[in-house]
Amino acid sequence: MPKISIKAEIITHLFGLAITNSMIASAIVFLLTVFVALYFKHQSTQKRKGNFYYLIKFFIKSIYDLFYSVLGAKTDVFFPLLFSFFFYILLENWFGLLPGVGSILIKVVEGHEEVFVPLLRGNNADLNTTLALAIISVLSIQFFAIKYLGVKKYLHKFFNFSDPISFFVGILDILSEFSKVLSFAFRLFGNIFAGEVLLTIVAFLVPVLASFPFIALEIFVGFVQALVFSMLTAVFLSGAIAEHH
Amino acid sequence: MKLLTVALSIAVGAVAPAFAIGMIGSKAVEALGRNPEAESAIRTTMILALAFAEAIAIYALVVALILKFA
Numbered sequence: 454m455p456k457i458s459i460k461a462e463i464i465t466h467l468f469g470l471a472i473t474n475s476m477i478a479s480a481i482v483f484l485l486t487v488f489v490a491l492y493f494k495h496q497s498t499q500k501r502k503g504n505f506y507y508l509i510k511f512f513i514k515s516i517y518d519l520f521y522s523v524l525g526a527k528t529d530v531f532f533p534l535l536f537s538f539f540f541y542i543l544l545e546n547w548f549g550l551l552p553g554v555g556s557i558l559i560k561v562v563e564g565h566e567e568v569f570v571p572l573l574r575g576n577n578a579d580l581n582t583t584l585a586l587a588i589i590s591v592l593s594i595q596f597f598a599i600k601y602l603g604v605k606k607y608l609h610k611f612f613n614f615s616d617p618i619s620f621f622v623g624i625l626d627i628l629s630e631f632s633k634v635l636s637f638a639f640r641l642f643g644n645i646f647a648g649e650v651l652l653t654i655v656a657f658l659v660p661v662l663a664s665f666p667f668i669a670l671e672i673f674v675g676f677v678q679a680l681v682f683s684m685l686t687a688v689f690l691s692g693a694i695a696e697h698h
Numbered sequence: 699m700k701l702l703t704v705a706l707s708i709a710v711g712a713v714a715p716a717f718a719i720g721m722i723g724s725k726a727v728e729a730l731g732r733n734p735e736a737e738s739a740i741r742t743t744m745i746l747a748l749a750f751a752e753a754i755a756i757y758a759l760v761v762a763l764i765l766k767f768a
Binding site: 458 | 738749753756760763768
């Protein structure tokens, strides 16, 4: 039975901070995202642009059209945040499917014994990452709401003392903000971690050729989860900056 | 006993979301049949509602995984 752990395994310690295998994978994906973004910016100022530039531009235009139907005229303000979420989560999800991620093992001293742990692990299969992304998303929704509505109207949404029912609804609104954080985090974590467990078990049971439809399913699920995360952020944004009545 | 709890939690927890996703899909297709011009709006709303319904099944799955592996 292969060893599956919910926590990311610690590889080494660096200046007193524990480096886990999902941190190493996230560093690689982060460098890849920055490289693609810098390449796109550099190519946009050249006279003769490469083919990859046009491919990325087509990709960005289709996602922009998708967000335009939700946000309307204000898409230009929020699009950098939303597309960064989409692109980063998509690359993180797909990185866990590459050959070598999760299968190359390294010897680590854990406690008093030596065990073999995977060197790389998809970063979204770690609850820390998805919780951080969810907190960033909900905090930026509150920030944009304060920026567009002003502090008084924003507080009036939650603390409404005109009649008891509105007061109760305001308290429920605060609770629903916290539940948004939990729901974002667990949706992304559950989908990607369950996909990793599924691939491990299927590869363990039938080692030849049976993993192919499941890897195709995981590619699709990775794309859909990135889309759902950014679309839900867009919908909550458009609901938060709208006037109350 | 623990294995039985794990299996039951995901099995029972996936019944209601499956039913909900089926109903969302059928209503979306019905609305599309009545008004084929609003295809983009219907598709976006349907995917949004699908994500909310599927998240409930994922919560049950996460509980089952935590019970089994920790």
